[in-house]
Amino acid sequence: MPSRLPGDRPVVTRSLPFQRRTLILGLLALALLLGLLVLGGPSSSPLESGSTWHRGPAGYSAWYKSLEQQGISVQRWQRPVDDLLEQLDEAEGATVTLMQNSASSETLVAVLPGFVAESELPALLPWLPDWVEAGHQLVILGVKAPATAAPFSQTLSSETGPVQIDTRRRYTAGSRLGVALEDDYGAVVWQQAIASGPVTIAATPHLGANAYLDQPGNFALLTELVAGAGQRVWIDEYLHGYRDEEAIAAEVGSDSWLSYLARTPLVILAAQILAVTLLALLASNRRLGQRRSLPTPTIDNSRAYIQALAGVLHKANSHDFVVQTLSQAERRALQKSLGLGETPISLDQLQADWDQQSDRPATDLSALLNPPVPKNESQLRDWLKRVQSLHYPENATGDTSGP
Known part of the structure; x- marks a missing residue:
């Protein structure tokens, strides 16, 4: 048992009840979890627009399901x-059948995440020339065309049925190899030569989006564009940020936790370490440093009785009782301090002995020990200050609570 220094008071250890502590820890953990979900949870990315995994209005999940x-x-x-x-x-190269049927090319669909100018396609789709020169089909949705005076929302006729279009952009300049959807203002879906090969382009990235689920002509037109000749269809999801395991391993280089830490920003690492430290401290129910116990309160019955009596007299405004009781107590204390014994003597004799003391201030004891009854608390405090000055002259105008 550790030794205790002289003058130290006995201490006791207090801890929260088990159920209450468990509830508090659970609430704190829940708050921390909600904070992490709000701050670090996945949010909707602009890249999801046009993805066949995305089920929102801008996604293509419904059209992909219709193809299947x-x-x-x-x-x-x-x-x-x-x-x-x-x-x-x-x-x-490995299959004779494929070599014989090389005319049946593959079709790749690239739904851009937004309107992208034709001049920006080489940076976004660097593989485009190689794909077209290989003899494969390419369908790009969302190439930016100039805005025209066409109504923003209208239904256009096509070979597959009415198609709902919500854009004013139309392709009007440049040569076209074919047109699949147009109006008086220009082409909405057309075919043009890019990198010595035909490429099908749409002026809107939402031609077959989920928002047009109730427009069968939109899905039918897009299906005809990508699979009209019965070729196999590939959907570029890499463009929207989706990666398979091999692609992730190739980009990251390693899937170990050390590589994860090397790629993680220091701020996130610091936040995680702080969260774990706080949870550990809360679980042990102690603050940093050594545990300090609460001191045992010392009970003074006399002081408690005096304070209780003072509270009752204060509420009852019993100024006369307070003055009378304290006057008698002060008179006995002065008589004893002057060496006159405990037998009551007259105020004149007490005054005479008081005046003979050179270290005592000149005071009218008769007026001080036999005062009129105070009419309010302010007068009572003034009287108490004068009485206190008998014992502590330097505190005659100070606090009535004494040194």
Whole structure:
């Protein structure tokens, strides 16, 4: 048992009840979890627009499902398109059937996450020339065209039925190899030559989006564009940020936790360490440093009785009782301090002995020990200050509570 220094008071240890502590820890953990979800939870990314995984109005999940229901060979591609080209080249070189049917090319669909100018396509789709020169079909949705005076929302006629369009952009300049959807203001879906090959382009990235689920003509037109000749359809999901395991491993280089820490920003690491430290401290129910116990309160019965009596007299405004009681007590204390014993003597004799003391201030004891009854608390405090000055002259105008 550790030794205790002289003068130390005995201490006791207090801790929260088990149920209450468990409840507090649970609430804190819940608050921390909600904070992490709000601050670090996944949020909707602009890249999700046009993805077949996205079920929002701008996604293409409904159209992708319709292709599967029709029995069309369709597959999501979540790696660089260059890898797809290599895979197709290896398959053609290894299989005689594919070499004989090389005319039946593959179709790649690239739904841009927004309107992208044609001049920006080489940076966004660097594989485009290689894909077209390989003889494959390419459908790009969302190439920015000039805005015209066309109504923003209208229904256009096509070979597959009415198509709902919500854009004023139309392709009017440049040569076109063919047009699949147009009006008097220009083409909405057309075909033009890019990198010595035909590319099908739409002026809107939302031609077959989920928002047009109730417009069968939109889905039918897009299906005809990508699978009209019965070729296999690939959907570029790598463009929208989706990666398969091989692509992630190639980009990251390693899947160990050390690599994760090396890529994690220091702020996030510091926040995680702080959160774990706080949870550990709360679990042990102690603050940093050594545990300090609460001191045992010392009970003074006399002081408690005096304070209780003072509170009652204060509420009852019993100034006369207070003055009378304290006057008698002060008279006995003065008589004893002057060496006159405890037998009551007259105020005149007490005054005479008081005046003979050279270290005592000149005071009218008769007026001080036999005062008129105070009419209010302010007068009572003034009287108490004068009485106190008999014992502590330097505190005659100070606090009535004494030194």
